[in-house]
Amino acid sequence: MPSRVPVKDTAEYISKAAPIAQPYLQQLQQLVETGLPNATAKIKWNLPFFELGKQYVGIAAYKAHVSLSLSANLTPELLATAKAAGYATGQKRLNIDFDQEVPVELVKAILKLVG
Known part of the structure; x- marks a missing residue:
């Protein structure tokens, strides 16, 4: 997503993302919602949180x-x-290039740090 287009929810953010990014975002959303079922979805800075x-x-x-x-x-x-x-990382992030698969088990382990 080249610029942060205003969105009202995660589904709209994903639908406005580049087509190549959409399946990645959908899979990450599903992993987060499954791994953190009590989390509240919000939009901040026009990004899904x-x-x-x-x-x-x-x-x-x-x-x-x-x-x-x-x-x-x-x-x-x-x-x-x-x-x-x-995978590229930072202190508080995991980046997934478009030529990589979503590392499901790694994402699940990362989510345990939050919930």
Whole structure:
């Protein structure tokens, strides 16, 4: 999504994302909703967020990847696992390039940090 177009909910955000990003975003949304069933979906800064108390998880589409971000720091073990599998990371995010698959088990492990 080149610019942050105003959206009212996660479904609208996904529908306005680049077609290549949509299946990634849908899969991440499903994983978040399954892994954090008590989280509240919200839009902040025109991006989808899922809040659980003071913790949150966000999903976003960019030009060459999608990103899963969270309020908690990734553990050194999760960072190492992601990097070993070829995924770019930051202290609080996992990037998934469009030529990669969503690492389902890794995402599930990351979600446990929030919920």
